[in-house]
Amino acid sequence: MTKVPVRFTHNGREKAVFADGGDNLLEVLRRGIGDLSPKYGCGQGTCGTCTVLIDGEPYLACLTLAVASEGKTVDTVGGLANGPDLHPLQQAFMDHFAAQCGYCTSGMLMAAKALLDRNQNPTRYEVIEAISGNLCRCTGYEPIIDAVLTAAERMRGGYGSNSMGRAG
Amino acid sequence: MISVETFTNADQAAGALGPDAIYHGGGTIVMRTLNYGEQNFSRIVRSTDSALKRIAIAGDRIEIGAGVTMSEVIASRDLDFLHPVARSVGGPTVRNAATVGGNLFAEHPYGDFATALLALDAKVRTSGGSEQDMESFLAGRNSFNGLVTSLSIVRPQGQDFRYRKVTRIKPKGVSIMSIAAWTPQSAGRVGEARIAFGAMGATPLRAKEAERALSDKSLDRSSVEAAMAALRGDFQPPDDALASGWYRSEVAPVHLRRLLLDEEVAR
Numbered sequence: 001m002t003k004v005p006v007r008f009t010h011n012g013r014e015k016a017v018f019a020d021g022g023d024n025l026l027e028v029l030r031r032g033i034g035d036l037s038p039k040y041g042c043g044q045g046t047c048g049t050c051t052v053l054i055d056g057e058p059y060l061a062c063l064t065l066a067v068a069s070e071g072k073t074v075d076t077v078g079g080l081a082n083g084p085d086l087h088p089l090q091q092a093f094m095d096h097f098a099a100q101c102g103y104c105t106s107g108m109l110m111a112a113k114a115l116l117d118r119n120q121n122p123t124r125y126e127v128i129e130a131i132s133g134n135l136c137r138c139t140g141y142e143p144i145i146d147a148v149l150t151a152a153e154r155m156r157g158g159y160g161s162n163s164m165g166r167a168g
Numbered sequence: 169m170i171s172v173e174t175f176t177n178a179d180q181a182a183g184a185l186g187p188d189a190i191y192h193g194g195g196t197i198v199m200r201t202l203n204y205g206e207q208n209f210s211r212i213v214r215s216t217d218s219a220l221k222r223i224a225i226a227g228d229r230i231e232i233g234a235g236v237t238m239s240e241v242i243a244s245r246d247l248d249f250l251h252p253v254a255r256s257v258g259g260p261t262v263r264n265a266a267t268v269g270g271n272l273f274a275e276h277p278y279g280d281f282a283t284a285l286l287a288l289d290a291k292v293r294t295s296g297g298s299e300q301d302m303e304s305f306l307a308g309r310n311s312f313n314g315l316v317t318s319l320s321i322v323r324p325q326g327q328d329f330r331y332r333k334v335t336r337i338k339p340k341g342v343s344i345m346s347i348a349a350w351t352p353q354s355a356g357r358v359g360e361a362r363i364a365f366g367a368m369g370a371t372p373l374r375a376k377e378a379e380r381a382l383s384d385k386s387l388d389r390s391s392v393e394a395a396m397a398a399l400r401g402d403f404q405p406p407d408d409a410l411a412s413g414w415y416r417s418e419v420a421p422v423h424l425r426r427l428l429l430d431e432e433v434a435r
Contacts, residue, residue, distance in 0.1 A: 022170030043203035133259020
């Protein structure tokens with residue numbers, strides 16, 4: 001069986017890879033182009049750790065057919081920081097100890113980014129709703145929710161979406 | 169190895185289906201099967217036909233393309249009565265992928281949207297233009313080998329349509345059961361009630377005994393209590409990891425009462 005070419009924009013850069021027909025996007029990201037930042041968790045749409053943004057909207061990379069990503073923009077947590085400058089969400093996760101084992105963090109950050117990209121003043125319930133497809137078995141969720149709200153507050157305060165956002 | 173065939177025309181995609189192929193809508197069912205190596209197909213067929221994404225008003229009916237996602241349902245003002253249903257399906261990531269058509273094939277205990285469509289007496293249109301009612305479609309879905317192209321429903325009036333999903337995990341969880349009720353009323357009395365339950369059988373099912381108990385009655389505590397009693401004859405729910413069949417049978421009447429009488433439940 002011949003492989004099929006898949007071209008998409010990955011964290012701002014054009015990429016082209018050859019994929020097997022049934023490959024999911026997560027395999028193409030991790031094995032095809034070496035972006036190990038989105039994680040493989042359950043493989044059935046329950047845990048959310050493979051969450052990436054496709055054309056700005058959150059999707060599960062493990063349930064996305066790779067060839068369906070042709071021509072689209074795919075953003076992963078690996079592209080969130082701007083060089084040494086953490087994204088406000090990443091900084092807030094650190095400040096609130098919102099990661100313990102860290103396995104959910106890649107998906108949590110991208111689910112939260114999808115929310116803050118369209119709503120920089122979310123309510124607590126809107127944050128809960130935004131991460132409702134992402135499981136965390138360590139934190140009890142409260143530090144994560146607090147971190148997202150803190151990041152939103154810092155971003156409203158004039159921090160750019162890719163600038164360091166630590167509150168003084 | 170799996171091959172993927174993409175068609176710009178839905179009828180052509182339907183024509184490419186066969187015993188070795190599966191149709192890929194949003195991927196939440198097909199990709200999970202692939203990830204677990206449980207596929208019994210070697211070809212994936214998909215379509216980019218824009219007709220599958222259309223939401224159209226035709227007279228008193230609304231036609232929803234089978235490829236419309238849960239997120240697109242939520243974004244549609246014409247489908248406001250279905251917003252609570254679509255919101256109850258998964259989290260944002262699942263809702264961005266999961267389609268209305270795909271939900272018809274979601275196995276127990278999934279298929280909450282199909283439960284609502286069953287209560288709303290949806291007509292299922294398949295490739296080639298043939299149409300059948302939701303109840304018979306669900307009964308025969310395991311042997312269906314075509315392509316669902318759209319679903320058609322009558323827009324319910326006012327508060328005539330109600331929906332509730334019962335889960336153990338808040339705000340999102342898999343259904344212990346989902347309940348949808350369409351109770352069109354005239355002169356203070358329910359006409360022909362349609363009540364559907366999800367996760368109470370292999371597919372969403374109608375509660376026909378409970379429906380009969382409500383028909384031609386005013387929707388009040390007395391008629392609802394009669395429906396609760398009648399409901400006990402409607403289902404033989406299965407045991408699963410979420411709940412036993414006994415538990416589902418015991419709590420179903422309570423959840424039906426809460427739904428029909430609009431009783432508040434803590435979120």
